[in-house]
Amino acid sequence: MNLDTTDTLTPHAPEGLRPPVSPYGARLLHGWYETGRPAGLAEHLDLYGPLPRAAADGALVTAVEQSGLTGRGGGGFPTGRKLRAVAGKRGPAVVVANGMESEPASSKDETLLFLAPHLVLDGAVLAAASVGATTVHLCLARTRVGQERQLAQAVEERRRAGRDPVPVEIHTLPHHFVSSEETSLVNWLNGGDARPQATPPRPFEKGVGRRPTLVDNVETLAHLALIARYGPDWFRETGSPETPGTTLVTLSGAVRTPGVYEVPMGSPVARALGVAGGPTGRLGAVLAGGFFGSWLPVPLNGVALGRGAGVLAALPEDACGLAETAAALAYLAGQSAGQCGPCRFGLPSVAEDFAELAWGRPGATLLERLNRRLGVLPGRGGCRHPDGAARLAASALRVFGDDVLRHVRYGPCSPAHDALVLPVPPARPPKEEEWR
Amino acid sequence: MSGDDRSLAVDFTVCDGHGLCAELLPELVGLDEWGYPVLRAATVPAGLLPDARRAVAACPVMALRLSR
Ligand SMILES: Cc1cc2nc3c(=O)[nH]c(=O)nc-3n(C[C@H](O)[C@H](O)[C@H](O)COP(=O)(O)O)c2cc1C
Ligand code: SF4
Ligand code: SF4
Numbered sequence: 001m002n003l004d005t006t007d008t009l010t011p012h013a014p015e016g017l018r019p020p021v022s023p024y025g026a027r028l029l030h031g032w033y034e035t036g037r038p039a040g041l042a043e044h045l046d047l048y049g050p051l052p053r054a055a056a057d058g059a060l061v062t063a064v065e066q067s068g069l070t071g072r073g074g075g076g077f078p079t080g081r082k083l084r085a086v087a088g089k090r091g092p093a094v095v096v097a098n099g100m101e102s103e104p105a106s107s108k109d110e111t112l113l114f115l116a117p118h119l120v121l122d123g124a125v126l127a128a129a130s131v132g133a134t135t136v137h138l139c140l141a142r143t144r145v146g147q148e149r150q151l152a153q154a155v156e157e158r159r160r161a162g163r164d165p166v167p168v169e170i171h172t173l174p175h176h177f178v179s180s181e182e183t184s185l186v187n188w189l190n191g192g193d194a195r196p197q198a199t200p201p202r203p204f205e206k207g208v209g210r211r212p213t214l215v216d217n218v219e220t221l222a223h224l225a226l227i228a229r230y231g232p233d234w235f236r237e238t239g240s241p242e243t244p245g246t247t248l249v250t251l252s253g254a255v256r257t258p259g260v261y262e263v264p265m266g267s268p269v270a271r272a273l274g275v276a277g278g279p280t281g282r283l284g285a286v287l288a289g290g291f292f293g294s295w296l297p298v299p300l301n302g303v304a305l306g307r308g309a310g311v312l313a314a315l316p317e318d319a320c321g322l323a324e325t326a327a328a329l330a331y332l333a334g335q336s337a338g339q340c341g342p343c344r345f346g347l348p349s350v351a352e353d354f355a356e357l358a359w360g361r362p363g364a365t366l367l368e369r370l371n372r373r374l375g376v377l378p379g380r381g382g383c384r385h386p387d388g389a390a391r392l393a394a395s396a397l398r399v400f401g402d403d404v405l406r407h408v409r410y411g412p413c414s415p416a417h418d419a420l421v422l423p424v425p426p427a428r429p430p431k432e433e434e435w436r
Numbered sequence: 437m438s439g440d441d442r443s444l445a446v447d448f449t450v451c452d453g454h455g456l457c458a459e460l461l462p463e464l465v466g467l468d469e470w471g472y473p474v475l476r477a478a479t480v481p482a483g484l485l486p487d488a489r490r491a492v493a494a495c496p497v498m499a500l501r502l503s504r
Contacts, residue, residue, distance in 0.1 A: 198449045340448035341472035349470075376468050382449035 017049045019230045025238060026262040027246050028222050032115045038150070041157045044118035051122055052228045054129030054165050060228055061087055061130050067232035068244040069224065073098055073217030074292060076307025079224065082214060085204045086131040089212035093133040095166075096189070096208065097124045099140050099147075099218040100173060100180030103290040104331070104423050105311045108248035109218050111260040113140075113147060116222065117154040121168060123221030126228045128166040131214055136168040138218075139185050141175035148172050176430050177291075177335035181383045182215040184337075193435035195337040196383035219248055219310075240266035243307060251276035253314035253421045254283060263305070270300045272312055282317040285399050287422065291328050292388030294395035295321060313422055320416040322403055325396035326351070326358035327424040332389045334427035337435070342380040347389055349373055351427075354393060358416055362408045370397075442480045442502045444488060446473050451499035460491040473500070 022030040031039040031047045039047060054060070065080030086093050097120065101109035113120060124136045138155075140148055148170060155168050171189065173179055179194035186207045188194040207213025216224075223245055227235050236244040243265040249272055252258045256277025263272050269286060273279060286296045289308030295315075296303055305312075315321055333347035353370040356362050370393075377390035397404060406413060444464060446457075453471035463484055466474045480488045480502065492500045 196449075198447045339450075341451060341453050341470050342448060342468065345470040345472075346468070373469075376474055380446075380448055380472070380474075382447070 017229055019226075019234055020047055024262070025246070025264070027226055028112060028116060028119060028219065028248060029260075029262045038115050039118060041118055041154070041161060044116070048119070048122075048226070049229055051163060052126070054126045054228075056087070056130060056132045058087070058130075060126060060224075063227055063232050064130075064224055067227045067235040068242075069220065069227060069235065070243065070307055071217055072219035072223070072247060072310065074103070074289070074308055079216065079220055082204060082216070083127065083131055086133075086212045086214040089205070091211060093128075093131045093212040093214060094208040095124055095128040095131070095133045095136045096182070096185055096203070096213055096215045097136060097138045097218050097221055098180060098182065098185060098215055099138060099151075100175070100185070101141065102175060102177045102180040103292070103311060104177075104425055105252060105287070105290045105313050106250045108250050108260045108310050110144065110147065112219055112222060112248060113151060117151055118158070119222040119225050120218045121154060121158060121164075122228075123216075123218075123223070123225035124168060125164045125166045127214060127216065127221060127224055131212075133214065134166060135208075136166055137185075137189055137208065138168055138170045139180075139189075140170060140172050141180075142172040143175045174430070174434055174436065176337075176435070177332065178337050178383060178385050179435070181385070183383065185215060186213060188436075195339060195435055196381075196385070198382045238264045240264075240304075242266070247305065247310050249275075249305070249310040249312055251312050251314075252423065253287075254280045254316040255314050256280055265307075266304045268300070268302050268304055269296060269312060270302070272305060273314060279314055280316070284315045284317040284319060285321050286315065287311070287313040287324075291332060291392060292384075294391060295325075295399040297399045315421055318415055319418065319421050320358065320403065320413055321396055321400040322354070322358040322407060323412075323416040323418075324420055324422050324424075325392060325400075326354040327420055327427075328422055329354050329389060329393060330427040331424050332385070332392075334429045336385060336429075337382075338429070340381040340386075342377060343382075343386045346373060346377050346380075346386060350377070350389065350393055354396075357404065357407055359412050361411055367397075367404070367408065442485065442488065442504060443478050444475055444480050445478070445501050445503065446475065447499045447501065448472070450497045451495075452497055454496055456494050456496070457491045457500050460494055461487050464488065465491070 020030045061083045069079040070076045181196045183197040184194045203213040239245045261275045290311035329351040333351040336343045377386040458465040
């Protein structure tokens with residue numbers, strides 16, 4: 001490996017640079033399958049080839065548009081369109097790499113940052129160069145001390161190699177569910193609380209230091225680093241035409257070998273469970289997309305992975321989906337930033353209703369009240385926190401419909417008091433000073 | 437959408453549930469059980485524009501907004 005040869009690859013001419021072939025079709029986790037350890041800078045460049053020349057000539061923005069890459073932070077927004085919007089604004093821009101991963105059932109960003117930090121950093125500096133940004137802010141959760149240390153080393157390694165077009169600054173932020181939302185990151189970087197802010201303006205219009213700001217999930221940026229190297233056609237070789245490429249998925253619950261895996265986008269959920277050794281027994285449902293996602297009924301009938309956060313949690317047949325949901329909703333309610341009435345009062349009310357449904361003696365009017373409340377949550381917060389919680393609750397009522405009727409008629413089933421399958425953190429609202 | 441149409445929106449991060457908007461513009465704004473506005477339609481018909489403007493002006497925290 002030679003750090004001194006400047007490679008002037010453009011995203012459209014990947015000749016001479018051969019994409020690595022992993023036995024599992026893995027791209028981001030290729031190094032892990034090759035060596036079984038985190039890659040330092042030299043090893044990373046050996047695996048993937050040198051960092052392509054980065055320029056604000058629009059070539060990379062076009063390549064990302066053609067690749068069909070969508071955001072891997074949960075929203076699934078087309079990444080090329082976001083790059084184009086930021087690049088089109090006047091004045092120097094800012095890139096924020098979102099490595100906060102506040103979704104309790106997800107550990108894919110943590111895994112990626114651990115195993116392939118330089119792929120993420122490549123993507124961040126390439127994205128920065130392509131939109132005319134002069135700074136990259138990498139946002140990490142303050143609770144993950146080892147992660148910060150490792151990334152600081154990686155950034156220092158790159159600084160010494162002197163190859164990055166843009167400097168990277170690492171920040172450690174409060175770790176709450178909504179402090180990883182993009183306007184929370186921007187507000188915190190601007191000296192405020194890590195709480196979501198009303199939009200517009202969206203970060204791409206006016207973000208860090210009032211500058212146009214590109215906020216992207218760290219996995220999204222890692223894919224971008226590979227598109228810059230091997231081009232959009234290569235990127236589209238896997239996945240589906242509407243949702244190309246691979247995606248990281250955290251598989252947990254009743255599967256034989258839980259963990260983080262890389263699978264083609266749009267894979268059938270059943271096949272993705274198979275990658276983790278398959279179910280340990282008969283399943284009752286699968287939670288797709290995490291605490292903001294939806295319960296999927298079994299049999300899965302070919303249903304495919306959506307664009308949401310890459311999370312699949314398999315619920316065994318003998319677990320209580322209502323209890324799991326009630327616990328998750330209590331956590332989400334506690335994580336409200338407390339700014340918007342419908343979120344601040346609505347989420348706890350819905351969580352209490354669900355607790356009554358799961359563990360109490362539901363009164364005759366409970367379901368009607370719960371449905372009415374769920375109907376007024378979406379679209380009525382500064383951010384989409386209430387929308388996500390409402391989606392989870394509504395999917396539980398749908399998928400566990402039979403259980404709902406049983407609970408209403410006879411009270412809680414016995415599994416309702418078992419240990420939870422979902423990794424639900426304690427429902428403790430952050431203190432006022434903990435938003436800083 | 438005709439040129440006169442405006443869209444009504446609430447910034448819930450500042451709205452403190454005074455409910456004044458629902459009093460001034462009951463045709464378009466209701467209240468949820470916690471006292472926060474529920475918009476019945478996002479687009480204001482021309483005939484209600486004066487009332488909508490009055491409600492926007494009356495909101496004590498400038499949480500109610502009209503825009504194109
Ligand atoms: C409550 C809430 C929490 C979020 N948490 C995360 C997170 O932990 N990581 C992340 O990348 N995006 C998170 N997002 C999405 C970000 O706001 C933003 O859309 C994303 O980082 C954009 O990156 P992408 O386009 O690459 O996905 C969250 C959104 C909401 C509403
Ligand atoms: S909806 Fe909830 S989490 Fe989002 S800004 Fe409002 S109070 Fe905060
Ligand atoms: S008048 Fe303003 S503060 Fe009061 S409920 Fe309406 S929008 Fe909210």
